Amino acid sequence: MNKKTVWRIAGFAVLLPAALLFPLVGNNFIIRFGTDMLMFAIMASAWNIIGGYTGYASFGNVVFFGIGAYITAVVMEKAGLPFWAAYMAAGGGAALFAVLIGLPVLRLKGHYFAIATLGVAEAMKALVQNLKITEGNAGIYLPMLDMPIRTQYYFFFYIMLATLIVTLLATHFLLRSRLGYALIAIREDEDAAESIGINTTVAKTIAFALSGLFTGLAGSVHAYQQAFIKPDSVFTVHITVKMLVMAVFGGMGTLFGPLLGACSIEVISEFLSNYFLVAHTLFFGAIVILAIVFTPRGMIDLFSQRRLSIAYFLQNIREHRI
Amino acid sequence: MKNVWLRNLVALLAVALFGAVGPQTAAAQAKTIKLGCAISFTGAKSRSGKLYRDAYNMAVKQVNDDGGVKVGGEAYQLKIVYYDDKSNPGESSKLIEKLLAEDKVNFLLGPYSSGITIPDSLVARRYRVPMIEGGGASGKIFSHGNKYVFGTLPPAGQYFKSTLEMTQTLKPAPKTLALLYADDKFDVSVAEGTKKLAAGMGLKIVLFEKYAEHTSDFNSILTKIKAANAEMVLVAGHTEESLNFTQQAKELNVSPKLIGMTVGPSEADFRKSLGADANYIFGVASWSPQMNFPGFLLPDTQEFVKKFKAKFNYDPDYHNASAFANVAVFKDAIERAGSLDAAAVRNAIAKTDLKTIYGRVRFAKNGQMKGASVVLQIQGGEVYQVFPDGVRPPIYPFPAWKSRR
Known part of the structure; x- marks a missing residue:
């Protein structure tokens, strides 16, 4: 067992009980807030697989979220199947879509990949807006969960938590596998990776599919919780931006970075909009800029380096030539 | 030096954030x-x-x-x-x-x-x-x-009801109708409701066309309107679309006898942007300041x-x-x-x-207000309620673009 694994196990050991007990201490809103935080943690972690580890900055990951949400809506509302079936279908559907779209799109690199993924998400939105089965741009209702109010909050929170745990465990085991090393090799130098015999197409596509799978699952739970979704709201580029900012803010290419990023961004954002009804977006933007300038390797770096000093910030600035 | 400055900044931020809590709690008494x-x-x-x-x-x-x-x-x-x-x-x-x-x-x-x-x-x-x-x-x-x-x-489906009722009082009453609508929930409901009402009144729908929300190019739709020779054109959309539609209708010289819109005519922005071209366009509202x-x-x-x-x-x-x-x-x-x-x-x-x-x-049983909309028309750059019980009579038919100054 190497040092990193020990740290990860310790991380799990501290975070898991805290997360499990979280709903017992808060009111309904706090639980809902926690659920949303977990949802973004899943999406940021999923983005991290393709964006952070593989080095392919996807600007269209929201497409998986939207697909997950809409598959859930259609499977439950039109086919009348229970949630667990819709949940599985949502994850599977999003992953399958990632494979289909990844094969052509993953051949592109850098900005071209980013723009292509952005386009895929917009195209999907347009498609959903015009299909009969999704009830078009008008949006679609889902059946409402028939449980006492408090139980509903527990239900969504724990499903989201379970999904996050699976996401993090999958990422952890992925990183220890051959495939994980292949992904990192691709990020560092794709041509070199290919020349040493890594099948980069397969590796990248699997990474993209995993990213899609978990994002789709998050979309599925979100749709069931909202009980009504609309193409605009589940395919909006804002969600992609949010997962990206969270992953970068927390620390790209680290296991707990996106989780930390999601939690801190959600808390900061909630805190700001609570006190500044309009100006919160301004302050929020300023905070993100400062964070990128002073801690470009993410918040997680403060923990793993265990340094919090002016010298650390200055070193960061020098190293990244800002 | 740097340290002190940073600490001051943090202190200032903290005051700014928590300072806002005070008055809120006091007022709740x-x-x-x-x-x-x-x-x-x-x-x-x-x-x-x-x-x-x-x-x-x-x-x-x-x-x-x-x-x-x-x-x-x-x-x-x-x-x-x-x-x-x-x-x-x-x-x-x-x-x-x-x-x-x-x-x-x-x-x-x-x-x-x-x-x-x-x-x-x-x-x-x-x-x-x-x-x-x-x-x-x-x-x-x-x-x-x-x-x-x-x-x-x-209810959205009833939005154009008053407009259609008004047309029955006009001489000669228009017989054919082109209906355009944006693809969002509200406008789709407006269009479907209007279609039913129009059929009930014996109007012939010669064009029933959906366009994407935020569309800015209406050229092909306008050409279809011209080809279908619709006497009356109703647009269920948003201010921007209503604006673009009107401008392009003028450019292509499409002058049906009546143009009516859901959103746009009642707003000051619409009239300001179009100037005199906004005149004679009909609008609907559930309410008007008149x-x-x-x-x-x-x-x-x-x-x-x-x-x-x-x-x-x-x-x-x-x-x-x-x-x-x-x-x-x-x-x-x-x-x-x-x-x-x-x-x-x-x-x-x-x-x-x-x-x-x-x-x-x-309120109706489903929770939505019972009510009817009124018809507005822009005349001389101002909005007037023209039906029912209008402060001014409606001006009809729509003066062709070319005949205007």
């Missing part, structure tokens, strides 16, 4: 009824959001100045707790949960737009707390058996228009009036219920029959 509202302060819907907030605030101030809401011999002050939903439905429904779970608001006021109203109203339903909204007209809000949402915008209804919080509509303009320095439109009526309905219903119990107030709202500056408010 008096007997108040809290209305919760998660509405757009930022994002795409922020402009419309402001229309609602202005009117909500004005109505609440009016209620409080007049002695508040009387429940069981005691006077309560009304207070609205606002949050910014960032024009995002997920955020909005989360904030409704916050309003109910943390701020313990008694009742809910609606957000702006149907897409945000639906998830919000589902939270209201989950908690069994009534919500009155004036910003969502889509039938979809009221189609799902939600007993806790009440809307004061008339109406005069005896009111509930204020003596009548004209008094509302005057006060509103003095206070906010712009002309109120139906958004403002609808929002003002929302607060009026709450006051009336709470007083009739004689308690703050959510179920009792919900039942009182359902039985509402109230004369407001917005017109007579009664």
Whole structure:
């Protein structure tokens, strides 16, 4: 067992009980807030697989979220199947879509990949807006969960938590596998990776599919919780931006970075909009800029380096030539 | 040096953040009824959001100045707790949960737009707390058996009813109709409703065309209108689209006998952008500032228009009036219920029959207001109500673009 694994196990050991007990201490809103935080943690972690580890900055990951949400809506509302079936279908559907779209799109690199993924998400939105089965741009209702109010909050929170745990465990085991090393090799130098015999197409596509799978699952739970979704709201580029900012803010290419990023961004954002009804977006933007300038390797770096000093910030600035 | 500077900055930020807490907690001492509202302060819907907030605030101030809401011999002050939903439905429904779970608001006021109203109203339903909204007209809000949402915008499907009725009084009455509509929920409902009404009146629909929300190019649609030779063109869309449509109709010289639009003509922006080209276009509204209804919080509509303009320095439109009526309905219903119990107030709202500056408010079984829209026309750069009981007669047929100066 190497040092990193020990740290990860310790991380799990501290975070898991805290997360499990979280709903017992808060009111309904706090639980809902926690659920949303977990949802973004899943999406940021999923983005991290393709964006952070593989080095392919996807600007269209929201497409998986939207697909997950809409598959859930259609499977439950039109086919009348229970949630667990819709949940599985949502994850599977999003992953399958990632494979289909990844094969052509993953051949592109850098900005071209980013723009292509952005386009895929917009195209999907347009498609959903015009299909009969999704009830078009008008949006679609889902059946409402028939449980006492408090139980509903527990239900969504724990499903989201379970999904996050699976996401993090999958990422952890992925990183220890051959495939994980292949992904990192691709990020560092794709041509070199290919020349040493890594099948980069397969590796990248699997990474993209995993990213899609978990994002789709998050979309599925979100749709069931909202009980009504609309193409605009589940395919909006804002969600992609949010997962990206969270992953970068927390620390790209680290296991707990996106989780930390999601939690801190959600808390900061909630805190700001609570006190500044309009100006919160301004302050929020300023905070993100400062964070990128002073801690470009993410918040997680403060923990793993265990340094919090002016010298650390200055070193960061020098190293990244800002 | 750097350290001191940073510490000062942190201290300053902390003061700025926590300083805001003080007055809020102090004000909560008096007997108040809290209305919760998660509405757009930022994002795409922020402009419309402001229309609602202005009117909500004005109505609440009016209620409080007049002695508040009387429940069981005691006077309560009304207070609205606002949050910014960032024009995002997920955020909005989360904030409704916050309003109910943390701020313990008694009742809910609606957000702006149907897409945000639906998830919000589902939270209201989950908690069994009534919500009155004036910003969502889509039938979809009221189609799902939600007993806790009440809307004061008339059903979308009936929007063009008054326009079609007006055409029956025109000589010669137009016989053919082209109907264009944006692909969002509201406009699809408008179009489907209008189609049914038109068929009932024996009008022939020669073009029934959907276009994507935010479309800016109407050239191909206009060519089709010309080819179909439609006497009457009705557009169910948004201000921007109405603007573009009119401009391009002029460029292509498409002059049907009548052009009517849902959103646009009633707004000052529309008339300012188009200038003289806006003339003779018909609009519809559930309300217009030229109406005069005896009111509930204020003596009548004209008094509302005057006060509103003095206070906010712009002309109120139906958004403002609808929002003002929302607060009026709450006051009336709470007083009739004689308690703050959510179920009792919900039942009182359902039985509402109230004369407001917005017109007579009664709710259908599904929670949507019963009502009819009026027809407006732009004449000489101003909007006039032309049907029913217009202040001016409608000008018909539409003078061809070429014949104008």
